[in-house]
Amino acid sequence: DTGVSQDPRHKITKRGQNVTFRCDPISEHNRLYWYRQTLGQGPEFLTYFQNEAQLEKSRLLSDRFSAERPKGSFSTLEIQRTEQGDSAMYLCASSSQTGYLINSPLHFGNGTRLTVT
């Protein structure tokens, strides 16, 4: 178990630029999640994949955000035309889960910290 890895660990960008983050989940896990966390807050759900299908997106996710998981392996999260409010830690998590009810733990990566100047 090599764990969930995220790249890069830190990203500083100017407002208006596009950024892309990558997540490599635990290899046998079929579910992948993106969360966002700001200082002093808990992780906030962004989107969820089962294999390669994106099955749920948060209503809070603006059109500037897009995520993919080609072939059900790694995932990318792109933010277009970044704004200062996008500054946060972006966390990826994976789990091995069957059925609709989540009752197995999420395995998180250590996140990508985005700073928009």
Add this chain to the structure above:
Amino acid sequence: SQKIEQNSEALNIQEGKTATLTCNYTNYSPAYLQWYRQDPGRGPVFLLLIRENEKEKRKERLKVTFDTTLKQSLFHITASQPADSATYLCARGDTGRRALTFGSGTRLQVQP
């Protein structure tokens, strides 16, 4: 919407004491609750899961309770150590939802 509330104030205790952290939820009971530990600059790490029909779960020095009458879960760390200092997150899982909803976490500081 279903919410999770955790005490935002940090909890400071002496080494060797029992730390008790509180998680309150609104509206109907979640199907289960999960507790995670998060260290600065790192992702959360899973600790324990408790289902709605379970009163208590234990794992080594950790204990979690689930009280559907009080709409509350308590997380206990017995014989606390400075290495237990971290932020502890409570998360609810609901039937029909694929994603967990997290509270804002409570920071625990164990003094030697």
